[in-house]
Amino acid sequence: MAETKSLAASVRSGTGKGAARSVRREGRIPGVIYGGGDAPTSITLSFRDVNKVIYAGHFLTTIFEIDVDGAKERVIPRDYQLDPIRDRPLHVDFLRLKAGTRLRVDIPVIITGAEEAPGLKLGGVINIVRHSIDLKVGADNIPENVTIDISGMEIGDSKHLSDVKLPAGARPAQRGLDYTIVTVAPPLEAEDEPEAAVAAAPDAKGAKGAPAKGAAPAKDAKAPAGGKAAPAAPAAKKK
Template sequence: MTAMKQIQASARAQVGKGAAREVRRQGLTPAVIYGGGEAPQAIALDANKTRLMIYAGHFLTTLFEIEVDGKKTRVIPRDYQLDPVKDFPIHVDFLRVAAGQTIKVEVPVHVVGQDQSPGLKNGGTLQIVEHSVEIEVAPESIPEFIEVSVAGLEVGDTLHSTAVKLPAGVTMTAREDLTLVTIVPPTVEAEEPAAGEAEGEAAKA
């Protein structure tokens, strides 16, 4: 799992599109903290630092502690929006999380054991059907990825979600027969006719 990170933020008194544009002109990113049985709280984040956090990876699966006016709140990002042209963050949504609470998040699938797959050694191709899966887990125990091993798989074999060994405290929300990866047969290209054969066919035409 990724460690909990700290964020300094300031409260926003005004909300709405006009107020958000003004916040961005000040080099800040408008954001909101919601959930946990409390009213939504409008905040502003440093735009440059927010952009670095997003592009560092694992942003939506990282637990943060946001400090606003001396009060700290545990949150996890639920969504963010980027400017379609300049790629800088224009808004972030954070969900409050409490101790003992579980949440659903998407984590990437990492495939290992390729060098121990007879199917791949015999020319088969690894086909990743699901590049990420949804899991339910305590926020402080979110894994960076779910490991899927293809060791021992032959051509035509398929690995379903039930065959994956999950870390303690992690539950996969997908249906049990969800296909994650499969080993497909090698592609056989049609052979080009020999030069003599091609000429013979042309003469018959």
């Protein structure tokens, strides 16, 4: 089950963009707690604390106990906004968790057994199609991850949702979908390099003064010794 973490918050009286900007200038982050049959509560949180837990990872699957001016709320983050330029948190939404609550959560996938997989030993490549699984889980039993063992996978094998043992109390959020989660793809083949042109440009005369291949003979070429000169080519007949 996912670990519960603690955050401290204060009730926020003002609402709207102006009030939110004022909160940020004080080094705090505006947020809201909603759901569970109670009215929404506007809060502010420490910028440093929020920034730390967001970038620690798995923020949206972590349960928090928020102390709001002495009143404790058990919540899970549902959404958050980051500054598009500086990637600093701007706002956080939390959902109240009541006893018996079930919610829809994306649970991260962890791949194990890669060292023993026959397909990988033959040069195959792991292709993770889905890095998380959309599950319905109890608020009191949110798993940290779903482990998938690929130690027996050959090249071309794949594991679907129906092949995965889900944590106790969890079920797929969308029934009837049996999507692929991980495959072992064939090895990547290197593209053949084009053969380099090896023919060098011929010399004007060729080896030992011989005329280059295809070159026209000189007009004043002499006949070989002991023989007659080759007859000139007949002139073309006039039509």
